[in-house]
Amino acid sequence: MSYSTYLSVTLASLLLGSPPDADQAEATPDFDAILKPVVEQLRELIDRFRRGRVSPLVTAQFEKDVQDVMQELARVTTQWTYNHLEPDSVLDLPPEVCFESSSFRRLTKKTPQAVSTLFGTITLQRLGYRSAPDVGERVLFPLCQDLGLVHGATPALVERVAHYQAESGATQKQTLERLRREHGLHWGVKRLRQVTEFVAAAMEEHRPAAQAEQVLRWLAQAQASRGRHRPVLSVGRDGITLRLRIKKGAIYEVATTGTLTVYDRRGDRLGTVYLAYTPEPGQGTMSAQLTQLLQEVLGRWQGPLPRLAYVTDAGDNETAYYKKVLRRLRHPGTGQRLEWFWVVDYYHASERLWQMAEALFGVGQKSWSWARKMQKLLLKPGGVGRVLHSAAALRSRLKPVGKRLAAFKLAYQYLQKRRKHLRYADYRKLGLPIGSGVTEAACKTVYTQRLKLSGMRWKKAGAQTILRLRVILLSGVWSQVYEQVLKTKSEVIVPTPERSDHQLAKGAA
Numbered sequence: 001m002s003y004s005t006y007l008s009v010t011l012a013s014l015l016l017g018s019p020p021d022a023d024q025a026e027a028t029p030d031f032d033a034i035l036k037p038v039v040e041q042l043r044e045l046i047d048r049f050r051r052g053r054v055s056p057l058v059t060a061q062f063e064k065d066v067q068d069v070m071q072e073l074a075r076v077t078t079q080w081t082y083n084h085l086e087p088d089s090v091l092d093l094p095p096e097v098c099f100e101s102s103s104f105r106r107l108t109k110k111t112p113q114a115v116s117t118l119f120g121t122i123t124l125q126r127l128g129y130r131s132a133p134d135v136g137e138r139v140l141f142p143l144c145q146d147l148g149l150v151h152g153a154t155p156a157l158v159e160r161v162a163h164y165q166a167e168s169g170a171t172q173k174q175t176l177e178r179l180r181r182e183h184g185l186h187w188g189v190k191r192l193r194q195v196t197e198f199v200a201a202a203m204e205e206h207r208p209a210a211q212a213e214q215v216l217r218w219l220a221q222a223q224a225s226r227g228r229h230r231p232v233l234s235v236g237r238d239g240i241t242l243r244l245r246i247k248k249g250a251i252y253e254v255a256t257t258g259t260l261t262v263y264d265r266r267g268d269r270l271g272t273v274y275l276a277y278t279p280e281p282g283q284g285t286m287s288a289q290l291t292q293l294l295q296e297v298l299g300r301w302q303g304p305l306p307r308l309a310y311v312t313d314a315g316d317n318e319t320a321y322y323k324k325v326l327r328r329l330r331h332p333g334t335g336q337r338l339e340w341f342w343v344v345d346y347y348h349a350s351e352r353l354w355q356m357a358e359a360l361f362g363v364g365q366k367s368w369s370w371a372r373k374m375q376k377l378l379l380k381p382g383g384v385g386r387v388l389h390s391a392a393a394l395r396s397r398l399k400p401v402g403k404r405l406a407a408f409k410l411a412y413q414y415l416q417k418r419r420k421h422l423r424y425a426d427y428r429k430l431g432l433p434i435g436s437g438v439t440e441a442a443c444k445t446v447y448t449q450r451l452k453l454s455g456m457r458w459k460k461a462g463a464q465t466i467l468r469l470r471v472i473l474l475s476g477v478w479s480q481v482y483e484q485v486l487k488t489k490s491e492v493i494v495p496t497p498e499r500s501d502h503q504l505a506k507g508a509a
Helices: 003-016 022-027 031-051 056-083 142-147 155-166 172-183 189-204 207-224 281-300 316-324 346-361 365-378 383-398 402-417 424-429 437-451 460-474 478-487 501-508
Strands: 096-099 102-117 120-131 232-246 249-263 269-277 307-312 340-344
Touching: 003 142, 031 056, 056 102, 056 120, 096 142, 102 155, 120 142, 155 172, 155 189, 155 460, 155 478, 172 189, 189 460, 189 478, 207 232, 207 249, 207 269, 207 281, 207 460, 207 478, 232 281, 232 316, 232 437, 232 460, 249 281, 249 437, 269 281, 269 437, 269 460, 281 316, 307 316, 307 437, 340 346, 340 424, 346 365, 346 383, 346 402, 365 383, 383 402, 437 460, 460 478
Parallel strands: 232 307, 307 340
Antiparallel strands: 096 102, 102 120, 232 249, 249 269
């Protein structure tokens, strides 16, 4: 049986047995006695407030004082409860337990540990079990394992700390100050990083499944929506520069963001899940994660296949991902080749119109007027061909030279080489998005609002830790992912006579 089950059975038998003697009563203070000093302090606050002169200043201070007392009440309640999960007597606890296929033998006495909770620091008295000498004399504390403590902090606090670290505008200093102000905890940077790294790694394991489930919910909602278009599943990716720490200062490299967005039959965005990865040559990890998430969604989706869109600028990594992965991708269930619409972002294409306009006319009213006219023309049937024809005719007449000619050719070739991905009138008829605003915004929300605050420099490992937490938070799957983390915690097993060693090892694995 599990250690927690053993404790509940043991404590039930103790409660149903004979009442404790005087020594036991002295060793285990009554709960009411523990609460009495705190309750008296609360009564004193109330009496003092009622007897004094009431004012806004006094009222505000009264509420702050009550909040402090209530936090202390919660702290002592938590401490008393956790300390009474194990029997007081060491002899009432099992002489041997098993955890992760290793056996541990009971020590002779309990030892204290300072534990951080939502309400402050408590002292936990727990019994340790030592492993066999040939495996490093490891000591296991089953109660701590069952409570889910991480670096001496409870699961509820650990989640709160990770959430603080994932929020926009957060810094280590602000998180530590928040822990002191809201939870009465005085942590250092080292412990904060240890907890954050642990939670990020644990949540990353369950992120893909939770994000896929979220996208599937949106697809079901899109399928049931009203409108004249098929639902759309849109993939996007983009890069953003990130300041990284090195021994001699800092450098800027390109990190990457990926998005998976669902649009309903009216073309309204229902939601987006996010991916992010620190700078890496070729961005292979981002490609692998984005493909894995996409295949998970398509493999589990039971309804009619939505339209598949890839909406990006035409950067090297974005182009390579389409040509090497998406264009060749097959449905994970049927094996059929998937039909993709690669939409080169309308606003990136518009930038080339302005570049050509300034190369042809210079900065001024004529440049502005022609660029605006071409932007509207680009959205019409055959628009890109008509734009290119107009630009070529003006070039022949105006004959730009030097830098202006070079700028014109660069912008013209950008549109000419990608004209089959600039059919915006056709895309709009199909209900496809024509702008990569979702992914552009992702760069801002994922990176800029958290990793690019004033003076920030990052090592890749530290940045990736925050990114793991941040994409889970922004994708709206935080609670689902953390719940799975807690569900997969390994249990400590108490050997029982009717179970063989093989069964014991299998249950603990």
